[in-house]
Amino acid sequence: MxxxxxxxxxxxxxxxxxxxxxxxxxxxxxxxxxxxxxxxxxxxxxxxxxxxxxxxxxxxxxxHPALIAAAHEQLDRLTLTSRAFHNDRLAEFAERLAGLVGLDMVLPMNTGAEAVESGIKVARKWAYDVKGVPADRATIVVAAENFHGRTTTIVGFSTDETARAGFGPFAPGFRIVPYNDLAALEAAVDETTAAVLIEPIQGEAGVIIPDEGYLTGVRELTRRTGCLFVADEIQSGLGRTGRTLAVDHESVVPDVLLLGKALGGGIVPVSAVVANRDVLGVLGPGEHGSTFGGNPLAAAVGTAVVDLLETGxxxxxxxxxxxxxxxxxxxxxxxxxxxxxxxxxxxxxxxxxxxxxxxxxxxxxxxxxxxxxxxxxxxxxxxxxxxxxxxxxxxxxxxxxxxxxxxx
Missing domain, CATH: 3.90.1150.10 (Aspartate Aminotransferase, domain 1)
Structure with a gap:
């Protein structure tokens, strides 16, 4: 320097x-x-x-030189259109990211908290449209000591009083169970459960790694009980743990994957909800959006990030x-x-x-x-x-x- x-x-x-x-x-x-x-x-x-x-x-x-080069090249061409129009970088980004993690579709957003909020909306919509949960009755099971962001919805199901105190009232519809406890998780899941939302490794809690078999158990339980497994890999994903995703250590494929942080290459905020078509397909025009989500600059940098990860x-x-x-x-x-x-x-x-x-x-x-x-x-x-x-x-x-x- x-x-x-x-x-x-x-x-x-x-x-x-x-x-x-x-x-x-x-x-x-x-x-x-x-x-x-x-x-x-x-x-x-x-x-x-x-x-x-x-x-x-x-x-x-x-x-990183490759990421800086991708950003510079895009800065000279186009930075923002909003999703009111198509742009020439977004399709490749979505296709490449979905392929990297083995899923079908991408909902591009900006910050990690936005990805989590979007994942919650998708899970609830899926519960009503596909699972048949009665209107406004959907529940989501989360883990104690979680960290998924700082919005009022998210801190409402945090167990960290510093994050919660003074910010209520909070949105209903969340059940908190101990992390790494499959029996407690199973007891909390019922016919209203839209999803189980967990971090495969809890970062803010102190890099808490669950017992071997826990993620496999979550996957089996959610599949058996007919709800979604939503994995928050915003900190743990994209190479950090020695695999592309932390869930890869148990060869688990969640229904919904939440990505962020490293996806922007340290240059721009980029996050994404990634899922198969039968889940993300529940969203229709006007039901969710973001002015900056999927902007050309973010898509160019995100594609360069995928380039780096594809080499292994x-x-x-x-x-x-x-x-x-x-x-x-x-x-x-x-x-x-x-x-x-x-x-x-x-x-x-x-x-x-x-x-x-x-x-x-x-x-x-x-x-x-x-x-x-x-x-x-x-x-x-x-x-x-x-x-x-x-x-x-x-x-x-x-x-x-x-x-x-x-x-x-």
Whole structure:
């Protein structure tokens, strides 16, 4: 990266945000001004290894050349038409994305929360039109400790009181059961159930990986009871876990797949609901929409993302380097780490609470040039770009070890 253009200092910029930005985030005190690959720079020119990757939105790293080229080429031609008209990029994007995940049709949207909201609407419409659930009686079963977004509908079925408190009243029609508990799930499903909506791996909860066979059990249960299996792969999908999708680890194909984050290549917000024709076909003109959903720029970048994933390179890298990550974290257990969960290049690391909160550990790592993000309690999340090298990953793990050792 070339030297950053000198602007106001990090301290000045952080102070300037205070009176003009809503305080709905509590970021680490680093002000990023440039980035490339797995590295970011702050306004003073200090470099940091990014082990968060935008919560998996940057699976291919910052400014991946193929994605930047696709965006530049499209910027010179056409950016937005709205879905009032057709555009020449959307059909290929939908065809290629559907083919990548083995389903028929795509409903393009923008953000992950929009994909989840759209998936909920599709499931309810399917329940009324196809399953025959009486009007306004459809229910959706979700898992405790879920994270599907921040809209009022979604936080209404969250079990995180910080996300819920002060935002009611909430929409009815959701039943919450413990995650990774097939018996509880089966008890909650009845003739009104439109869908079971789960994350194959719960990201915000701390990278919680269910027991082997759980996803297969969800698939079997939903098929047997006549409801949809909706898999939220917005964080876990598109190479992160060493497969194209997290459900691929159990060779499970959900009825409805929710994608986002990495689908936009770290350039533009792109999300999608992907399903077979007998499910997505329930939507008719005027029943759902989005001004920016499926715009030409998003379709061009999304198609370039599919290009990268079709080679299998990133899935292989995530699997191979995931073994390095797992081995490195295993070596830190008992040395400041009390436990961890990992799959591919994604891990939730539980730090000994005596050494500090997850926020405090993240701040110490930032001081050593490594960026991570805390979640509940003393847990930190690691989700580096899939372009990280083995040496960079080993150096980051060594830095984590040093930070924990100094905290004792």
């Amino acid at each position: 070339t030297a950053p253009v000198r602007t106001r200092s990090s301290e000045d910029l952080i102070r300037a945000e205070e009176p003009v930005l809503a305080h709905n985030y509590h970021p680490l005190p680093v002000v990023v001004s440039r980035a490339e690959g797995v590295w970011v720079e702050d306004v003073e020119g200090r470099r940091y290894l990014d082990l968060l990757a935008g919560y998996s939105a940057l699976n291919f790293g910052h400014r 390179e990133f899935q292989r890298r995530a699997a191979e380097l995931g073994a390095v990550l797992r081995d490195g974290l295993t070596g830190l257990v008992g040395k400041g780490v009390v436990g961890f969960r990992s799959r591919g290049l994604w891990a939730g690391v539980d730090v000994d609470p005596a050494l500090g909160t997850g926020r405090e550990v993240s701040a110490r790592l930032m001081g050593e040039g490594v960026l991570v993000k805390d979640t509940h309690g003393s847990t930190i999340r690691l989700a580096p770009p899939l372009t990280i090298t083995e040496d960079e990953l080993l150096n980051a793990l060594a830095t984590l070890g040093r930070v924990l050792e100094r905290s004792v």
